[in-house]
Amino acid sequence: MSSRPESGASASASEQQALTRELHGLVSWYTVGVVAFIVLLAVLEQLGLSRLWIGLIFLMGTLALYATIGILSRTTDEVEYYVAGRRVPAIYNGLATGADWMSAASFIGVAGTLYLSGYSGLAFIVGWTGGYCLVALLLAPYLRRFGQFTISDFLGERYGGVLPRLLGIAAAILCSFVYVVAQIYGVGIVTARLTGVDFEVGIFLGLGGILLCSFLGGMRAVTWTQVAQYVILMIAYLVPVVWLSVKQTGVPVPQLVYGYQLEKVTAMEQSLIEDPREIEVRKAYALRAEQLAEKLKDPARALRQDRRAAEQQLAVLRANAAPAREIAEAEKALAALPRDAQAARQQWSQALAQAETKSRPLNGMPFQGQAFAGDPQGSPAEQAEFELSRLNFLALVFCLMVGTAALPHILIRYYTVPSVRQARRSVAWSVLFILLLYVTAPALAVLVKYEVFTSVVGTPFSQLPEWVAAWNKVDPSLLSVTDINQDGVLQLNEMTIGGDIIVLAGPAIAGLPYVVSALVAAGALAAALSTADGLLLTISSALSHDLYYKMIDPAASTARRVTIAKVVLLVVALAAAYVAAQRPADILFLVSAAFSFAASAFFPALVLGIFWKRATGLGAWLGMLSGLGLTLYYMAVNQPWMRSVLGITRPVDLWWGIQPISAGVFGVPLGFAVIILVSLLAPERDKGAAELVERIRYPGA
Amino acid sequence: MESRENRRIYWLRVQRVTAVLMCIWFVAGLAIHFFARELSFRFFGWPFSFWMAAQGSLLIFLLIVVFYVWIMERLDREHGFDQDPH
Secondary structure (H helix, E strand, C coil), X not given: CCXXXXXXXXXXXXXXXXXXXXXXXXXXXXXXXXXXXXXXXXHHHHCCCCHHHHHHHHHHHHHHHHHHHHHHCCCCXXXXXXXXXXXXXXXXXXXXXXXXXXXXXXXXXXXXXXXXXXXXXXXXXXXXXXXXHHHHHHHHHHHHHHCCCCHHHHHHHHHCCCHHHHHHHHHHHHHHXXXXXXXXXXXXXXXXXXXXXXXXXXXXXXXXXXXXXXXXXXXXHHHHHHHHHHHHHHHHHHHHHHHXXXXXXXXXXXXXXXXXXXXXXXXXXXHHHHCHHHHHHHHHHHHHHHHHHHHHHCHHHHHHHHHHHHHHHHHHHHHCCCCHHHHHHHHHHHHCCCCCHHHHHHHHHHHHHHHHHHCCHHHHCCCCCCCCCCCCCCCHHHHHHHHHHHHHHHHHHHHHHHHHCXXXXXXXXXXXXXXXXXXHHHHHHHXXXXXXXXXXXXXXXXXXXXXXXXXXXXXXXXHCCHHHXXXXXXXXXXXXECCCCCCCECCHHHEEECCCHHHHCHHHHCCCCHHHHHHHHHHHHHHHHHHHHHHHHXXXXXXXXXXXXXXXXXXXCHHHHHHHHHHHHHHHHHHHHHHHHCCCCCHHHHHHHHHHHHHHHHHHHHHHHHHCCCCCHHHHHHHHHHHHHHHHHHHHHHCHHHHHXXXXXXXXXXXXXXXXXXXXXXHHHHHHHHHHXXXXXXXXXXXXXXXXXXXXXXXXX | CHHHHHHHHHHHHHHHHHXXXXXXXXXXXXXXXXXXCCCCCEECCEEHHHHXXXXXXXXXXXXXXXXXXXXXXXXXXXXXCCCCCC
């Protein structure tokens, strides 16, 4: 198998420079245009434009923009379609990687996790940024020097034989499909919120946007829409945080000053724990938890009792000719009882879990600033809790780092730059653009917590800020309040908050006009769409380039190959939308699991393939298979949702207490060990592989 | 052969740079967080360990990658692999 000349389509040096200059101008004007558009809508809102219209204009405006870029970038050229002609300047590939990387989970989820679980949420921030050091030092420059289209290309050519390539295809599809379903799910939710259409309609609207971006122009279109999307998502993320920071501290750089707000939050946490009314609320929930636990001992009997009591009350009310409203309420209460013992068990278990959380200090949240749970100087149980929490934090950081460096849709981005040198520079730009969002997320979490502690907790129910009622109406699981101790004042533990609200309601919490809320939704949409584009392209390349062209029909013409790639993309997109429309449970777990899958399947084979000439094909596919196999096994045996799907009933068996989400900590070392051992025990002399390794180590020449 | 020797030395230096930076990455990205509870002294308002995980590690990652770009471009020049458009 011979490799094609490395930079067949790449432009000469001066052309490249002229292109970069032109792009700088274009992107600056575009950014000014976006800001002007937002200001214009803000003015229109003041003049009385309705919220629905603002949402619609944002949705349609941004989708039309992405579609225009997508259509302008249409192509039938193979190098253009798979790797954007290999002439994307480093900084723009950095921007595109930033958007490709930041999914709905990063945009909406991270700040929420940081709000709800404090320090342990930082594992995502450290892991997802630190992974790029591995990309920069171990992978990107070498893959660019290799210079083909996909990750399986590298595995196939480096290790030879069918199995490494086939395993590469399978693993790339496994991680990317799970991930793309989550993105399309996110697109559906955001579109539905922004315009008020149904979730399913939202999915297909968003799908239209995704397809317009990637269908006609492949990587070339995806790259330039991602640059456009990065600008929108970053502006959308920064505006509310900066505003909150100015409001609370007077300084417009939240990243520098939120330490002082964190200090105040910590002081408030201490006083909230000791507050007598909070203690009263916690006791009330503890009592409720006890009652529920009692009921759950014999759900059938407890349900019969409840039903009898409700019926009796209704009868009494009717006999006494009580007001219609009271009777209607009693009827409603009776109808709301679980249908049978099975339903009762489920409903009450959930209520029990919630009541138990709410009987703990700070609504079950740890101290915002405290590293790890437990206490190293405390009782043996507390010491064990501390060790376990620390171990799991580090294991998660490790898996996220290695997983980042092994996700195919990120790695193929570095095929699109003109040279090895540009590939290195491009990773540095990527880190910068990704870091901008990740240093801001903890600031947002802390500032929102300060806002909640000062202007919501301790406020009479009649005077709660308007956004509390507004978001409760959108979705009670995102925000709900109940006055359990009947004192007319909201205590912290009387409020249930879902993580997603921290970003989505940020503008309302900061007291900004609705136009900013719409902007944030458009930003979330940009984050989800850009990631979905990159992932779909990866899956379609794996099927059309790796499977069809390289393995089934090597004689296919270029035009035919690109056409097939487009058809496959369409089919995969529809399949992903179909799965997303089923609202799969535990989608967040699956996304995080994708990191462990990618880490254990790709990382050892790629790194050893580049740095160790003696790594053999047999070793590689055995290593990939055993690493991925162990990771899958550990998750299947220990993760509640996987257990229920697969019907596994034997007891959970955690190794050293590591959570199933971090199964990669076992898969990655096993993958390395197997490749090394097999390669040493059954050495092969493959001249082509040795030459390939030799070639990719030296740039240029 | 001169060029073979040149390639050997280049690759040796690349490996050395990579190994040193990987060690820094390991310490700043993983090892330091092992001692997070011990390192919770006050740092501009933040507990130091919180700041480290929220910003410090990230900035060190950026420095590692930027330094790598700089040193590798120097190595490329010194060993004559500098064939890129500028």
